Amino acid sequence: MFGELNLARLKGFEKLTSIDNARSTFLKKLKLEKLQSVQIPTSMALGRVTAENVVAENDLPPFDRSAVDGYAVKAKSTFEASQFNPRTLKLTKNNKLGENEAREIWTGNPLPKGADAVVMLEYTKTRQNKIEVWTPVTPSKNVSKKGEDVKKGDIAIRSGTRLKPHHVGLLAALGKMHVRVVKKPKVALLSTGNELVELGRKPELSQVVDANRLILSCMCQELGAEPLDLGIAKDNLNEIDAKIHEGIGKADILLTTGGTSIGYTDVVPAAVNQIETPGVIVHGIAMRPGMPTALAVLCGKPVILLSGNPVAAMIGFEVFARPLILKLLGIKYEPRPMLEAELTQKVPSALGRRVFLRVQVFKREDKFFAEPVRIKGAGIISTMTKANGYVIVPEDREGLDEGESVTVHLFDKIGEAQHV
Amino acid sequence: MFGELNLARLKGFEKLTSIDNARSTFLKKLKLEKLQSVQIPTSMALGRVTAENVVAENDLPPFDRSAVDGYAVKAKSTFEASQFNPRTLKLTKNNKLGENEAREIWTGNPLPKGADAVVMLEYTKTRQNKIEVWTPVTPSKNVSKKGEDVKKGDIAIRSGTRLKPHHVGLLAALGKMHVRVVKKPKVALLSTGNELVELGRKPELSQVVDANRLILSCMCQELGAEPLDLGIAKDNLNEIDAKIHEGIGKADILLTTGGTSIGYTDVVPAAVNQIETPGVIVHGIAMRPGMPTALAVLCGKPVILLSGNPVAAMIGFEVFARPLILKLLGIKYEPRPMLEAELTQKVPSALGRRVFLRVQVFKREDKFFAEPVRIKGAGIISTMTKANGYVIVPEDREGLDEGESVTVHLFDKIGEAQHV
Numbered sequence: 001m002f003g004e005l006n007l008a009r010l011k012g013f014e015k016l017t018s019i020d021n022a023r024s025t026f027l028k029k030l031k032l033e034k035l036q037s038v039q040i041p042t043s044m045a046l047g048r049v050t051a052e053n054v055v056a057e058n059d060l061p062p063f064d065r066s067a068v069d070g071y072a073v074k075a076k077s078t079f080e081a082s083q084f085n086p087r088t089l090k091l092t093k094n095n096k097l098g099e100n101e102a103r104e105i106w107t108g109n110p111l112p113k114g115a116d117a118v119v120m121l122e123y124t125k126t127r128q129n130k131i132e133v134w135t136p137v138t139p140s141k142n143v144s145k146k147g148e149d150v151k152k153g154d155i156a157i158r159s160g161t162r163l164k165p166h167h168v169g170l171l172a173a174l175g176k177m178h179v180r181v182v183k184k185p186k187v188a189l190l191s192t193g194n195e196l197v198e199l200g201r202k203p204e205l206s207q208v209v210d211a212n213r214l215i216l217s218c219m220c221q222e223l224g225a226e227p228l229d230l231g232i233a234k235d236n237l238n239e240i241d242a243k244i245h246e247g248i249g250k251a252d253i254l255l256t257t258g259g260t261s262i263g264y265t266d267v268v269p270a271a272v273n274q275i276e277t278p279g280v281i282v283h284g285i286a287m288r289p290g291m292p293t294a295l296a297v298l299c300g301k302p303v304i305l306l307s308g309n310p311v312a313a314m315i316g317f318e319v320f321a322r323p324l325i326l327k328l329l330g331i332k333y334e335p336r337p338m339l340e341a342e343l344t345q346k347v348p349s350a351l352g353r354r355v356f357l358r359v360q361v362f363k364r365e366d367k368f369f370a371e372p373v374r375i376k377g378a379g380i381i382s383t384m385t386k387a388n389g390y391v392i393v394p395e396d397r398e399g400l401d402e403g404e405s406v407t408v409h410l411f412d413k414i415g416e417a418q419h420v
Numbered sequence: 421m422f423g424e425l426n427l428a429r430l431k432g433f434e435k436l437t438s439i440d441n442a443r444s445t446f447l448k449k450l451k452l453e454k455l456q457s458v459q460i461p462t463s464m465a466l467g468r469v470t471a472e473n474v475v476a477e478n479d480l481p482p483f484d485r486s487a488v489d490g491y492a493v494k495a496k497s498t499f500e501a502s503q504f505n506p507r508t509l510k511l512t513k514n515n516k517l518g519e520n521e522a523r524e525i526w527t528g529n530p531l532p533k534g535a536d537a538v539v540m541l542e543y544t545k546t547r548q549n550k551i552e553v554w555t556p557v558t559p560s561k562n563v564s565k566k567g568e569d570v571k572k573g574d575i576a577i578r579s580g581t582r583l584k585p586h587h588v589g590l591l592a593a594l595g596k597m598h599v600r601v602v603k604k605p606k607v608a609l610l611s612t613g614n615e616l617v618e619l620g621r622k623p624e625l626s627q628v629v630d631a632n633r634l635i636l637s638c639m640c641q642e643l644g645a646e647p648l649d650l651g652i653a654k655d656n657l658n659e660i661d662a663k664i665h666e667g668i669g670k671a672d673i674l675l676t677t678g679g680t681s682i683g684y685t686d687v688v689p690a691a692v693n694q695i696e697t698p699g700v701i702v703h704g705i706a707m708r709p710g711m712p713t714a715l716a717v718l719c720g721k722p723v724i725l726l727s728g729n730p731v732a733a734m735i736g737f738e739v740f741a742r743p744l745i746l747k748l749l750g751i752k753y754e755p756r757p758m759l760e761a762e763l764t765q766k767v768p769s770a771l772g773r774r775v776f777l778r779v780q781v782f783k784r785e786d787k788f789f790a791e792p793v794r795i796k797g798a799g800i801i802s803t804m805t806k807a808n809g810y811v812i813v814p815e816d817r818e819g820l821d822e823g824e825s826v827t828v829h830l831f832d833k834i835g836e837a838q839h840v
Contacts, residue, residue, distance in 0.1 A: 042619065046638045060801075062628065067729075067799060107728060108615050108799070110626045149800045157805065164832050165638035166804035169730055172619045172631040173801055195528050199462065199592045206530045208482065211592040218466045218585035308527060309487075310589055334833050337757030379487060379528075380569045381480075381593055384586035385577065407786075412584050413754050 016286040018395065019319060019354050022295060026320070029281055031300030035252070035328050036183045042171045045163045047224055048181035049329045054157040056174050059147035063110040068142045071102040071124055071131060072115035075139040086125070086132035102131050111143060118142035150174065160330040162224070185328040187220045187321070188247030189213045190230040192240055192258040192268055193308055198232060211381065212257040212306075212313050219317055225253075225325045235259055240271040248275075248298050252328055255321060258308030260292040268305050272296045279303070286395065287354045290316040309379040315356045315390075336389075337410040341368035346402045349393040357400075358387035361408050362415045370408050388412035436706040438815065439739060439774050442715055446740070449701055451720030455672070455748050456603045462591045465583045467644055468601035469749045474577040476594050479567035483530040488562045491522040491544060491551060492535035495559040506545070506552035522551050531563060538562035570594065580750040582644070605748040607640045607741070608667030609633045610650040612660055612678040612688055613728055618652060631801065632677040632726075632733050639737055645673075645745045655679055660691040668695075668718050672748060675741060678728030680712040688725050692716045699723070706815065707774045710736040729799040735776045735810075756809075757830045761788035766822045769813040777820075778807035781828050782835045790828050808832035 017025070037051030066072065073089060077100045081087035089102040097103055097114035105111070105118055116139045123135040150156045156174055157167055163179070171179055189212075196210040197203050210232055217227035230247050233239045240259070247254040259268040260283070272279035276298050283294040283305075289312035294305035304320050306313040326334050341361050349355045359370040373387045374380075389408040393400055400406060437445070457471030486492065493509060497520050501507035509522040517523055517534035525531070525538055536559045543555040570576045576594055577587055583599070591599055609632075616630040617623045630652055637647035650667050653659045660679070667674040679688040680703070692699035696718050703714040703725075709732035714725035724740050726733040746754050761781050769775045779790040793807045794800075809828040813820055820826060 043634060043637075046641055061799070062623065063626065065799075108613065108628065144799050149802050156802075162833070165635050165642065166734065166801060166831075168638050169631040169635035169734075170801045170805050172634045173629055173730070175619065175623070175629050177620045193528065199595065200597045203482065203595070205483065208528065209593055209595050211589040214463060214592045215585050215589035217463075218588050221466055222585065310586075310593070314586065314589075333835070337759070337830060338834070339757070339759045379481070379485075379564050381586060381590045382569050382576075385590050410757060411586075413582070414758070415753070 016284045016291065016353075017282050018286050022282045022285050023320070023323075025282055026295045026297075026302070029297045030302055032302075032324075032328060033252075033300075035185055035330075037180050038183050039178045039180050042168060042176055042179050045168055045171065045179050045181060046165065048163055048179075049224065049331060050157055050159050050161045050163065051180045051182045051330065052159050053155045054171065054174075054176065054179065056150045056152055056154050056156045058175070059152045060149040060173055061144050061146055064146050065144050066105045066107055066109050066111065066118045066142060067144050068118055068120045069107050070105060070118045070120040070142065071133070072097060072105040072111050072118050073102045073133070073137065074099055074114060075117040075137050075141065077101070078117070078119060078133050078136045081133045081136045083134050086134045088127070088130050088132055091126075091129045091131060102133070116140065116143070160332060162331060162334065182329050184224060184226040185253065185325055186228055186251040187216075187225045187325065188228040188230050188251035188254045189216050189220075190240075190243050190247060190254070190256045191232045192235060192256060193232070194235050196232045196258070211310050212308065215310060215314060216255055216257070216317055219314070219322075220325070223322065223325050224329060235267050237267055237271050237274065240268055241274060244271055244275060244298070244303070248301055248303070252301065253321065253324060254298070254301065254303045255306060255317070256303070257306045257313045260294050260305045260307060269294050269296070272298065272303060272305070280305070286352055287315070287319065287356070288350060289356065290319065291353075293320065295320065310381050311358075311379065311384055314384060318356075335409070338407050339368055339410065340405055341370035341408050343391070343400055343402060343404045343406050344369050344371045346399065347372050347393070348399040349397055351398050352395055354395050355393040357391045357393055358383050359389055359391050359408060360387050360415065361389050361410065368408075368414070370406055388414060436704045436711065436773075437702050438706050442702045442705050443740070443743075445702055446715045446717075446722070449717045450722055452722075452744075452748065453672075453720075455605055455750075457600050458603050459598045459600050462588060462596055462599050465588055465591065465599050465601060466585065468583055468599075469644065469751060470577055470579050470581045470583065471600045471602045471750065472579050473575045474591065474594075474596065474599065476570045476572055476574050476576045478595065479572045480569040480593055481564050481566055484566050485564050486525045486527055486529050486531065486538045486562060487564050488538055488540045489527050490525060490538045490540040490562065491553075492517060492525040492531050492538050493522045493553070493557065494519055494535060495537040495557050495561065497521070498537070498539060498553050498556045501553045501556045503554050506554045508547070508550050508552055511546075511549045511551060522553070536560065536563070580752060582751060582754065602749050604644060604646040605673065605745055606648055606671040607636075607645045607745065608648040608650050608671035608674045609636050610660075610663050610667060610674070610676045611652045612655060612676060613652070614655050616652045616678070631730050632728070635730060635734060636675055636677070636726075636737055639734070639742075640745070643742065643745050644749060655687050657687055657691050657694065660688055661694055664691055664695060664718070664723070668721055668723070672721065673741065673744060674718070674721065674723045675726060675737070676723070677726045677733045680714050680725045680727060689714050689716070692718065692723060692725070700725070706772055707735070707739065707776070708770060709776065710739065711773075713740065715740065730801050731778075731799065731804055734804060738776075755829070758827050759788055759830065760825055761790035761828050763811070763820055763822060763824045763826050764789050764791045766819065767792050767813070768819040769817055771818050772815055774815050775813040777811045777813055778803050779809055779811050779828060780807050780835065781809050781830065788828075788834070790826055808834060
């Protein structure tokens with residue numbers, strides 16, 4: 001019954017490739033080169049990715065130290081202390097502690113020899129050159145043991161770790177002034193389309209300002225990649241060809257937007273195939289938005305031909321470029337924040353396509369809800385600015401039900417009981 | 421029965437203030453000045469916060485345009501088309517479309533006059549200067565209507581929005597070369613302690629490298645604040661006093677670490693109170709870690725005296741400094757990513773204290789689990805590097821149960837079925 005229509009569709013894409021097959025075909029054809037590493041000051045390392053294991057050259061803490069303000073003691077001197085029968089200990093300033101002796105100690109101070117515990121100031125009372133101890137302490141009580149945080153020779157931070165504030169702090173505590181990180185992958189960005197003008201130029205009738213490069217540039221920056229701007233190319237084979245050559249020469253990944261539909265303007269795939277055959281290895285993906293996305297390999301480097309529609313370009317980046325950038329950085333797994341939410345309304349979908357449904361997640365009475373943002377139009381940027389995450393509708397579902405529990409991948413913060 | 425012990429505890433903090441009371445007392449005493457704004461290029465705006473509503477000066481899309489590659493038509497010319505009885509339309513290149521006419525159109529092109537819908541290329545067949553249409557389209561089908569994304573005069577982005585890639589894209593699409601953002605709040609950072617040395621200097625016995633300033637500096641950067649480094653001060657009233665003066669003069673917020681316990685070294689609160697009375701308005705908070713945290717106001721500006729223990733300092737920052745920085749930026753609500761997870765083991769807690777339990781969240785078989793990281797030691801940085809989030813144990817709970825569902829506040833990415 002649908003023979004004719006399918007034939008008609010064939011005029012578009014011979015067949016749509018599933019995302020999973022597209023990814024694996026792509027990865028097999030690519031010759032990804034390991035990025036070089038660079039030594040940078042620890043103070044500049046936030047957000048960078050370690051290129052090697054960071055090994056502790058000394059114990060942390062470097063000595064047994066007090067975790068509180070109080071009195072260093074031999075624990076056994078306090079065993080019989082209680083709130084009814086305080087033990088009296090003799091205050092000393094010696095570097096070596098004897099039985100029934102105590103010495104003032106501050107948080108972070110090394111324990112004097114002979115001491116094995118600290119009584120908190122609050123559980124003591126001073127009486128001239130003596131103190132009363134009102135609570136027993138066990139050995140090691142209130143003591144941070146040498147090497148308890150990190151042991152000399154231990155791997156403190158693994159290779160492939162994106163450095164967060166606490167990692168940078170650990171590097172500092174270990175005395176590491178420098179850290180070896182992966183160089184930022186370079187991602188060249190090219191927009192194509194006769195209708196596009198640069199931001200700052202006033203568009204004439206039938207022209208629009210190019211937003212795609214700036215969006216993708218920001219997405220690269222968020223991941224710790226370095227965007228390279230190739231500008232806008234007209235829908236002209238030679239112009240696009242020259243830009244692609246430039247991009248492949250300079251960058252680790254090349255992203256183009258526009259000119260990928262099987263229409264009158266599928267000039268970008270043609271330009272790619274003119275450079276190397278077969279350049280384009282997948283064209284037409286069973287996803288929505290982003291169906292006209294194409295994947296190509298030139299000189300072993302990945303070239304991702306994204307839709308000219310901003311939202312489709314963002315989703316295409318998410319699905320194909322993001323994992324590659326992370327791979328180049330040496331990061332094994334870095335999903336966006338995810339949460340489970342209850343879908344507020346039924347959503348239709350297309351069997352056989354993976355659909356990326358934009359939703360607004362909000363919290364109400366300690367429960368998370370996901371409200372679908374109007375789906376229409378992969379060109380409608382406000383469907384992204386009104387959303388804060390997306391839900392994946394798998395290929396084998398015709399839609400999602402109202403009240404269904406869904407996993408949301410967050411790309412912006414969660415709102416408080418707000419409505420779309 | 422605990423009279424004596426409580427008396428002893430009084431020697432520490434007269435009383436512990438709850439976090440909620442501490443916050444509201446603090447906010448009442450502060451005279452937070454609105455930060456100035458600055459106009460910056462849109463291309464530099466990622467992560468900045470809008471200082472005013474961004475109003476669209478034109479419609480987006482600026483004209484009715486095609487959302488697909490295909491043929492512009494009058495919808496009613498196609499109403500009787502079907503896969504069995506295609507309608508034949510005459511191809512034209514005119515700028516005005518008549519009945520039973522069609523004109524080639526690319527994605528993004530403006531609709532010719534008279535056209536109100538687009539038939540996708542896939543549902544047509546060309547026959548010389550005619551096309552066969554195999555499917556009916558309704559008016560507006562495959563058309564992005566003028567102003568459908570954003571209407572002229574609409575608020576496209578609200579004041580107080582942290583700009584993500586899609587916001588920056590929307591600014592570009594609207595032709596905004598510049599955007600007015602809030603100036604970065606300045607946060608002065610001072611570490612205190614005789615035991616501290618700067619990163620890069622070799623610590624002698626009983627010395628440690630200061631990690632706190634670098635950690636807090638990174639936390640500021642993550643929030644879009646500008647850290648100002650005041651260095652390290654010895655536990656000396658005059659030295660600290662001078663640094664605090666410097667910080668208050670330069671910055672919007674001053675954070676100190678160390679020297680806040682009611683011990684021998686509570687020199688920072690003393691220095692603050694020497695400058696203004698009462699400088700310190702809350703000292704001793706019913707939280708763990710971070711109990712010795714103090715809140716002070718100097719010249720109407722917030723001064724937060726954090727613990728010298730790195731983990732306690734981080735949690736103190738999270739609880740008191742983070743909300744202030746967001747408030748200064750004009751952001752109403754920006755929680756960390758949160759998720760619900762199942763606690764893998766029972767955790768004891770202290771009634772009357774709010775406990776910030778570090779956990780490692782991982783996903784196994786589509787379910788999130790939170791595994792508590794060894795709690796001991798607010799000085800143990802690796803309890804943060806091994807964790808990726810924290811769970812709040814409220815004041816009225818003595819602990820959490822194994823298998824209990826908890827909300828995790830994430831400060832790092834989620835791992836895949838990994839164990840602590």
